[in-house]
Amino acid sequence: MELRTVATFLRVTELQSFSRAAEQLGYSQAAVTVQIQQLEQELGTQLFERFGRRIQLTEHGLQFIPHAQELLRVAQNAKTFIRQGAQPSGRLRIGTAESLSISVLPPILSAYHARYPLVETSIHTGTIPVLFDMVRRNDVDLLYFLDKKTDFPEWNKVLERPEPIVFVAPADHPLAGQQQIPLQTILAEPLVLTERGISYRYDLEQLLAARGLELHPFLETGNTGIIVDMLLHHAGLSFLPRYVVQTYLESGALTILSVDAPSIQMWSQLVYHRNKWITPQIEQFLSLMREHIGTAQQPDQTL
Template identity: 30%
Template sequence: MEVSELKIFLAVARNGSISRAAEELHCVQSNVTTRLKQMEERLGVALFHRKSKGVVLTHSGLLLMDYAERIVRLSKEAEDLVSDQDEPKGKLRVGTMETTAAVRLTPLMINYHQLYPRVELSLETGSSLESLKRLLNFRIDGAFVAGEITHNRLIAEKAFAEELVLVTASDITSLEQIENLKILVFRDGCSYREQLEEWLRRTGKLPYRIVEFGSLEGIMGCVAAGMGVSFLPRSVVQRPQYQDHCSFHRLPEDISNMTTWFVRRRDEVPGKAMQAFMDLIGLERG
């Protein structure tokens, strides 16, 4: 089997769709279909169950997937080790929480680009859970996440220490002033949201309604308008555009202290681009 075939197989497995895999691979759908059929004919087994909407891995496909991921990863590592002899170059994909991207990463990315202009550094924002899934599925190379990291395929290093604060409209001095409590949060999988809900349960501040947002600006704008409260890093709410419109309130240390981790795959040797990125952050092994 060729590495190119395995990449096609993995793209179809990740997307559950030949058409979406073709979009990801930037090739025509007929080419993906043909290469898959050739693999199946050569192996003498079906790798996917074809359904009216999409495809699902067969038992043989599931067995192949683990090996395919390892082969593709080792191939990339070999290429990197051979070609990565001079300055860092190539692509580096990093997942991040939106709050980290907004406050921490802009100066870091500018500095990195100035030092290593041949690296194509890109950010993908999402919840901690979304970033971990992308990392395990080889869609990104590393990720900034919050919360406890227990997966044995990942290694976590301390990137930033954050103090989380309760954020309200500027005229609110206590939660007791609020009727029909609403919490304004990111989608499920956000560690800050989980921490806030844990504190509300612990202190008996029930019931409350959840309003989900896809952006930091959306949350802060609605908090300022008095729509509800949120739980975010102090470094976010102390920015000038928010200070005059919102108030923040300290909570107990066991709730408010949270570490942002930089996570990568344990069995992958960092290339020069990744190592330079980690050196710039100044990571502390967790």
């Protein structure tokens, strides 16, 4: 049984497509088909059911996934043993929310590069639906996102952390220091907000709608860095994850407003597809994230 064929099988299971697997692996679709057929012959069972252009894992195909992963893991361990002291190399692709890429990831990525300079890391940002699709298409290796607690059976969750969402203003704003500020008072102020559809803005809109209120920001942008700059220039108030403004809260430049409204909380979550082959560079990044973020939840797959 060739390891290359096993790796092809896992890539097809990740993408649920022979053609996309062929494109990512640099093979022709016919070559991928032949490899899967050879593997099925060796195992003496059918791994995929084919419905025109659609494929679906058979029961034996599902059962073979952990064995295929173990075969590649053993092979990787053997290579590591032979190349003792060798640094991880290759690619690491991370899909993430824009706010996390600006506020949370930079020190982690800096530490990662210092430890593993041979790894080429790329960051891909987008909305939650876009990021979810990227994981399913294997366009990214890991997904680090902000949303309500989210669990899908095809994902392994490595960690999660509660992230409070707060009303924030310049420290010398007239509302700073006041307690239980009415929502109507907040809405009367100039607001700089993230775009519609962002998870925490959506929850705020629902909260306001229940009270017959609406948001009318004077500026909307998907870039939280721009929003923070606007606040620092006394251009209004905003509603942001606390991690976005933590540095400025500590320096005294910005302050959290006490608002008469239920608190809204999201969760930062790090996941990968359950069929994903965990390379050394991915494994080391997951380890570093645990060091920096925590170990709220461990993945099902042993790394």
